[in-house]
Amino acid sequence: MSENTVDPQQYIIKDEPYYESVGDEIALYEAAYNARMPMMLKGPTGCGKSRFVEHMAYKLGRPLITVACNEDMTASDLVGRFLLDADGTKWQDGPLTTAARIGAICYLDEVVEARQDTTVVIHPLTDHRRSLPLDKKGELVEAHADFQLVISYNPGYQSLMKDLKQSTKQRFGALDFDYPEETIEVAIVVKESGVDKETAEKLVQISHRARNLKGHGLDEGISTRLLVYAGQLISKGVEPQSACMMTMVTPLTDDPDMRDTLNAAVQTFFG
Ligand SMILES: Nc1ncnc2c1ncn2[C@@H]1O[C@H](COP(=O)(O)OP(=O)(O)O)[C@@H](O)[C@H]1O
Numbered sequence: 014m015s016e017n018t019v020d021p022q023q024y025i026i027k028d029e030p031y032y033e034s035v036g037d038e039i040a041l042y043e044a045a046y047n048a049r050m051p052m053m054l055k056g057p058t059g060c061g062k063s064r065f066v067e068h069m070a071y072k073l074g075r076p077l078i079t080v081a082c083n084e085d086m087t088a089s090d091l092v093g094r095f096l097l098d099a100d101g102t103k104w105q106d107g108p109l110t111t112a113a114r115i116g117a118i119c120y121l122d123e124v125v126e127a128r129q130d131t132t133v134v135i136h137p138l139t140d141h142r143r144s145l146p147l148d149k150k151g152e153l154v155e156a157h158a159d160f161q162l163v164i165s166y167n168p169g170y171q172s173l174m175k176d177l178k179q180s181t182k183q184r185f186g187a188l189d190f191d192y193p194e195e196t197i198e199v200a201i202v203v204k205e206s207g208v209d210k211e212t213a214e215k216l217v218q219i220s221h222r223a224r225n226l227k228g229h230g231l232d233e234g235i236s237t238r239l240l241v242y243a244g245q246l247i248s249k250g251v252e253p254q255s256a257c258m259m260t261m262v263t264p265l266t267d268d269p270d271m272r273d274t275l276n277a278a279v280q281t282f283f284g
């Protein structure tokens with residue numbers, strides 16, 4: 014197999030990822046995809062951004078290549094590099110290059126985690142050029158007509174040290190995400206964890222109390238993901254108070270007072 018032949022089928026999502034719509038985000042994203050507009054999904058951790066992209070890739074029938082960004086990631090990790098093997102050196106495409114070649118949706122998850130010198134490699138793919146220069150290889154990859162770049166961004170982690178430059182931000186259309194409203198979040202917890210509606214409602218109520226503490230001792234509220242975790246433990250027979258402690262209190266904070274406050278909320282509903 015030649016170095017750059019990748020079967021797009023391997024990145025096609027076979028089963029529909031369950032996604033509960035919270036507004037008009039599906040129609041808006043479809044319009045953005047039709048324009049091949051690079052998109053930024055903004056919102057706190059665990060509120061459904063990744064699930065949304067998976068759902069949309071499935072719906073649009075496009076392969077999805079996801080990259081979890083981190084600060085050790087280099088431009089070569091995205092673009093590709095020469096590798097040494099028995100026959101000498103061989104070019105290996107990185108995930109961004111593969112996505113551009115095969116017309117995938119490339120999802121750079123938590124892109125602020127990457128260093129700015131890494132982030133700039135996406136620039137030529139996000140304007141009229143729609144191309145990716147592989148400098149080390151001396152090749153200019155023209156993006157496939159179906160290629161789209163999507164990034165996720167958590168505004169809560171914004172700091173001067175770690176933020177996207179305006180010159181990067183202003184290359185994207187953006188959609189705001191947040192924890193879903195009550196009835197929708199209850200439906201998600203029921204579907205994803207298998208608990209009954211009444212239990213899901215209690216979990217969501219507890220999260221509402223905790224979310225009010227954001228900025229008053231908590232950096233982030235209890236995410237939808239954590240509610241699903243709590244529900245999954247309860248479904249497995251774990252006693253609700255212990256399940257809530259493990260998933261909705263202990264991961265969030267080490268501050269004893271804050272833990273007391275959260276435990277009190279749990280007691281109110283499951284005491
Ligand atoms: N709108 C939604 N529809 C279905 N599941 C959701 C939704 N929002 C959150 N979830 C649940 O929460 C979990 C975390 O969502 P995820 O997309 O991974 O969050 P993010 O990428 O924003 O950190 C998912 O695995 C899913 O169980």
Ligand SMILES: [Mg+2]
Pocket residue numbers: 059062063064122165
């Ligand atoms: Mg995610």
